[in-house]
Amino acid sequence: MAVPKTYHLVTLGCPKNDVDSEHLERLLTGGELLPVLQPGDADAIIVNTCGFIEQSQEQSMEAVRTLAAAKREGQTLIVAGCMTQLYGRQVKEESPAVDHVFGVGQWQDVARLLSVDVDAIFDIPESNAKVSGPSAYLKISDGCDAPCTFCVIPKIKGRLRSAPAGMLVKEAQRLVAAGAKELVLVAQDSTAWGEDLGLPVASGLSGLLEMLSEAxxxxxxxxxxxxxxxxxxxxxxxxxxQLPNVVHYLDVPLQHGSEATLRRMKRPHNVAKVHAFIAELRAAMPDIVLRTSFIAGFPGETEAEFKELLDFARTVNFDHAGCFTYSLQQWTGAFEMADQVADEVKHERRDRFMRQQQKIAAKRARRFVGKTLPMLVEGLGEDEDGNPVVAGRTYREAPEVDGLVFATGTAQPGSRILVRIDEAADYDLFGTVLSS
Ligand code: SF4
Structure with missing residues (x-):
């Protein structure tokens, strides 16, 4: 292989994968490779895949097929990340045009293959994050020790590995210096941060938040x-x-609302405990916004269990809730379970859940009408009459997963402004720019 000068990187999957790709990009650009927008212009094409569920594996495979079909003489095609951790051999067999396959966490090996002298690049922390618009992701740990029977992540990512606090503080400061006005802490399980470093569960993440807040x-x-x-x-x-800059927002994937289903999922919490901590959250922060996600059609899920999930979600009134259909995964505890639910039943239940949630989300969104809130500006546009409109996010919306706020007026992209909320739709809010 001739020494490559340019690369094109395709990233699939979740924000944690974005962070990994950012790490790789810093190695590659540190080695003086140039990123290019079109795969056809690159000496090396790298695909950072997702292997979380069947659908994401198929999306990753489709991206590999497309790039393999268009690959020209002299190009190197590298496939890495979660999907190849599980199915590396199959990827090579299906797409012989793929030159190299790597699993997760092998970014230095990818860079070395592309002739980057990794050891000479001293300024690359082991974990780092991405600045996009006003927000940046900060990956605080990787891997997971939980036994959830539907999830293949521990098999892909391995055991919990927390980034040291000092390194995260330094990285947070770097991101803020680069313009980030919001740091979104991500991990497979952010609340486990520090357990592998010997920190007690209750104080690990709290202590990290205190350090980051001050920094x-x-x-x-x-x-x-x-x-x-x-x-x-x-x-x-x-x-x-207590901390003034931790937004009153919590994403807590609950997966189900039926005790029986939760037990089969090997989730350690029970519904009563969830109600208790949600009550505690709402008492401590009456304006808190809650996001969760559920799985419909887990093996053995009866109609009665699914109705318990609907009742649970209706009782709690989540601001944002997603619902995925259960996806059969090799190497998980649920793979061999009897009573797999038929696809049409899973989809019907997911759709029923989302119809209910749409009404709940709309009702929760209406409580913001009339409020004045700080907003981070993501982009600019126009309404149908040609008036300028600013799109952004208040504390109510996390990047990429929740809705947006559209406010009439102008502002600088990336800045923080004040908006008044005038109207609420199912997922988005509409308002007016008050100050920019
Ligand atoms: S906590 Fe459960 S669902 Fe989340 S990554 Fe770990 S094993 Fe998967």
């Missing part, structure tokens, strides 16, 4: 994603309520 200053928002329900402790709730 970045009150003006920079800290947002917590992927909390594990049984680890949402009183200490964490107290810390979130």
């Amino acid at each position: 970045v200053g009150e003006e920079v928002w800290l947002r917590l994603m992927y909390a594990y329900p049984s680890r949402v402790s009183s200490k964490l709730i107290e810390t979130m309520a």
